[in-house]
Structures are given as C-alpha cells and as structure tokens.
Amino acid sequence: MILENKKVGHILEATILITEANLTNAEQFKQEMFDLINKGNQHISLNFVRVTYIDSSFLGAMVSSLKHALGKGAEIYLTDLKKDIIDLLRLIRVDKVFKIYERINDITGA
Amino acid sequence: MAEGKKKILLVDDNLFLLGLLAKAFEHEGFTAFEAASAEHALLLLEKERPEIILSDYEMPGMDGFAFRKHLLGNATTKNIPFVFLTAHNNTELVMEGLDELMAVDFIDKGTPVQVIVAKIDNLLSTVREKQALSLLELRKAAEAINVKSVPAKTPTINGFEIDFWHKPYQGYPGGDFIDFIRIGTRYTCVVLGDVMGKKWTAWFFTFSFLSYIRAAVRFCVSSGEYDPAVILQKTNQVVCEDEALVDVLSSLSLILVDEQTGHLAYAGAGDLPLLYFNSAEGVLTSIKTSGLLLGLFSSAKYDATSITLQKNDQILIFSDGLIESVAADRHTSNYGLFKENICPFLRHKNGFAAVKDHLSQTFTDATQADDCSIISIIKK
Numbered sequence: 001m002i003l004e005n006k007k008v009g010h011i012l013e014a015t016i017l018i019t020e021a022n023l024t025n026a027e028q029f030k031q032e033m034f035d036l037i038n039k040g041n042q043h044i045s046l047n048f049v050r051v052t053y054i055d056s057s058f059l060g061a062m063v064s065s066l067k068h069a070l071g072k073g074a075e076i077y078l079t080d081l082k083k084d085i086i087d088l089l090r091l092i093r094v095d096k097v098f099k100i101y102e103r104i105n106d107i108t109g110a
Numbered sequence: 111m112a113e114g115k116k117k118i119l120l121v122d123d124n125l126f127l128l129g130l131l132a133k134a135f136e137h138e139g140f141t142a143f144e145a146a147s148a149e150h151a152l153l154l155l156e157k158e159r160p161e162i163i164l165s166d167y168e169m170p171g172m173d174g175f176a177f178r179k180h181l182l183g184n185a186t187t188k189n190i191p192f193v194f195l196t197a198h199n200n201t202e203l204v205m206e207g208l209d210e211l212m213a214v215d216f217i218d219k220g221t222p223v224q225v226i227v228a229k230i231d232n233l234l235s236t237v238r239e240k241q242a243l244s245l246l247e248l249r250k251a252a253e254a255i256n257v258k259s260v261p262a263k264t265p266t267i268n269g270f271e272i273d274f275w276h277k278p279y280q281g282y283p284g285g286d287f288i289d290f291i292r293i294g295t296r297y298t299c300v301v302l303g304d305v306m307g308k309k310w311t312a313w314f315f316t317f318s319f320l321s322y323i324r325a326a327v328r329f330c331v332s333s334g335e336y337d338p339a340v341i342l343q344k345t346n347q348v349v350c351e352d353e354a355l356v357d358v359l360s361s362l363s364l365i366l367v368d369e370q371t372g373h374l375a376y377a378g379a380g381d382l383p384l385l386y387f388n389s390a391e392g393v394l395t396s397i398k399t400s401g402l403l404l405g406l407f408s409s410a411k412y413d414a415t416s417i418t419l420q421k422n423d424q425i426l427i428f429s430d431g432l433i434e435s436v437a438a439d440r441h442t443s444n445y446g447l448f449k450e451n452i453c454p455f456l457r458h459k460n461g462f463a464a465v466k467d468h469l470s471q472t473f474t475d476a477t478q479a480d481d482c483s484i485i486s487i488i489k490k
Contacts, residue, residue, distance in 0.1 A: 001156070002156060017156055018156055019157070023309075024186055025156070025186055028185055031185060052441075053440070053441040054443075055434070056285070056430055057306060059306060060307055063403065063406060067406070084442065084444065091445055092361060092382065092403070092430070093380055093400065093403075096402065
C-alpha cells in the first residue's frame, strides 16, 4: 500500500507513505487512486507530508488520476507539499489543474 | 540497466539465520534488507527496490506463499525475482511455488550459507545478463527499422547556430524527443518534448507525438498559420482524441525560427520555462508560457511569445532531467540551481560547448535521474 486513507469529515485523506515518488511506485499509486475514485469517493485529499521528491512518471500517474476523477465528478486536492515540489508543479503549470492547499483544514468548497 | 551494488531482501522469522544470511551477503558486496516477517517485508518494499527476494516459506502470520501471491498482485513488485528458502522438500509444494507462483528457485534451508550466497549471486548474474540481452535486442530492432526520437545531427539555419545535447537515462531510449522540422526555405520548427514516464514505455510513445507534431506543423502551414501556439493546440487536440494515448502526457517546447526576419516564436506545453541569455549584459532570464501538458484537456489553450535576439544572444530549451539529480541516494529537483550553474559557461566564447562538457561531467549514470536534453539556439 502506498496510500494510508482516513476520513476527515466528508473528505477522504490519502497520505502518501513513500518519500521518493517515482517510476517504481507510480503504477501502484495510480491503481490505488483509481480504486478510491471507483469506490465513489468524491473528495480525495492527497497528503504529501512524507514526500520529498516526485519524478515525471509519478506526476503522470497523479494527472491520470485527476483525469479519471474529473470523469467521475470527483475532486482531488493536494496538501502538505514541500516547497521544492510546489515549485516544480508551478514551473510546469500543473498547479493550474490541481487544487493545492497548505493543509486539509484549508480546503474550501468541498 | 542498474549496475553497482546488488540489493537483496531477506525474509525469515528465524532471526539468527536472518542475521547470518545478511552478514554473508554483505560480505559478498550485497546490500541486504532484513525482514523478520512477510508483513515487515511488504513495508520495506514500499521504500526499497531489491533486485531479488529470498524468503522463508513457513512463517507466523503471512506465510511465504501468501507473501509471494501478494507481490504478484502488485505492479511494482511482481517482476522482482523471488527464491524460496525452505526446509520443505515436498515435491508438490515445490512445483506449486515454481509453476503457479513463478518463483525462480527453491533453496533447501540445510544448504551451507556460502553456497546459498553463491547460488543467488549466479542467479542474479543470469537475470542481469538476460536483461542486457533484451536491451540489446530492442536497440537492434529500433536501429533496424530506423526509428529515432533524437536526430543524428543538427540542422543548418541561416543566421543562427543550433546545437543540442542529449543523454538517455541509464542508456535506455526514453521519453525525451527532439525534432527540427524544415518548412519551406524560410522557417524551421525546433521541437523538444518529454513524454512522462521512463525508458521503453515512454520511448514507444515519443513516435506518436513526433508524428502528430509533424502533421500539425504541415496542416497549419498549409492554411498559412505560422504560429507555434496553433500548432500546439492542433497537436493537443489530436493527442486527446487518440485512444492509444489515453493517460499518456507530454511536455513540449516549440520554437518557430524565421530566417528572414530573425525572429523566434515560442509556445510551450507544460515545459520548463526556457532560458534566454542576453550576451551583451551576460544575464540569463526565464521566459514562461501558460500552456498545459499535451494530452491533459482537449480544450487547453496555448499562447505564443515572440523573441528577438541580438547577435550572440542565446535561447535554451531543456527537459526536466537537467534540473534533477541524485546524490547520496536522494533525488532533488531544482530549476534555479541549474540556471545558476550553467550561466557562467554561457559567458564564455563557445559557451554551449562548455555547457555540454559540464553536463557530460555532471550527469553520470550514478547522478542522472531521468533523460536529459537541451537545445541551444544562438543568433549569429
């Protein structure tokens, strides 16, 4: 398992348990995210508190999950991101497609 | 293929034997991860990627067979060679492990530790040789059908000097692609893309993107549109419509060079901001666009930026592998640092040659984290 899940109000918080999010765990992450979305979770908040690095394979898995979620009318939020990771997401404009918050409690409109 | 220190995961509830095996493997140059239960091994596998697993069969809690089944159900662990270490010599049990659970081998627990280490070492060498052979075959096949995602040479563009540097990750062809598309006698389209993912799976899709970009360029030109933003838009629409490319995303930097006016027009899709080097002032600045990754949304909009270079000014477009690095087994990504590091080289005459030397020295198999590509355009 790459994700540890718990309900926070009506949001499902999925904490990523790995520190380096890369090619070796991207497929597993995608599988787990698709499962959560297919189970009908409408608001999924991905907690990155343990993640120190994301490579393009993992980023691809995140974006695929987002596309799948949008197709099912679900939302994905990102929280607790390290500065380096936020900087990377901004550089390649992925911050425009994900809803990014500092903490889960900051999520509005969910 | 990853060379260097071999990594093994040892799983056994007999702590004495576990310690003994770990010591013996480490003595032979392995990095040994120890787990006293299958449950602990699964936790370890979330962080570590051993090249081979040696596991006991009879363990309290999850036994060796259940552990193996669990690994087979996981996309990231199912292909790690797995060997059972067991006191059982029940033929039926052994056959079940070898056939149904695709274990590579069974080793009797009574085997001397040195022999176990030698057996695993040989097995791993065979696995590595097989991987190297497969890689060689794939390379030969790619060469035979003459498919290239990176051109063999740079184009000649009047008034400009074009050069590039490319180093695939671990020697595998990967997701980065480069193209120079000549349009009549006046324009050249400079293309740098990066299909998300690594190695062969990403490489395979580069050809779809390259074909679509070439088609979009021709389509736009035929209708008189010399606008890289429109080319990106058309490419993105087709990519989003193509069922074979569902979930395949790519960044793209596209620069249209006009030989007649000397102007450049740039549009980007989820790419890193390009770098513009002002030669007179010796200053390097970033130029951003707003376009999203190709394949994300068919309705995505792209914008183009016009760039006018003075003599010796330079434009650099590059893939994200150049801002990533590995040190002490930790990956980092830092665009600002890359920019800072290459700036001094650009101030010298033959600056890009110096940049290429610097990159060749910086990105070794040990420090490189992804494909690395960079294209330089200098105004003569």
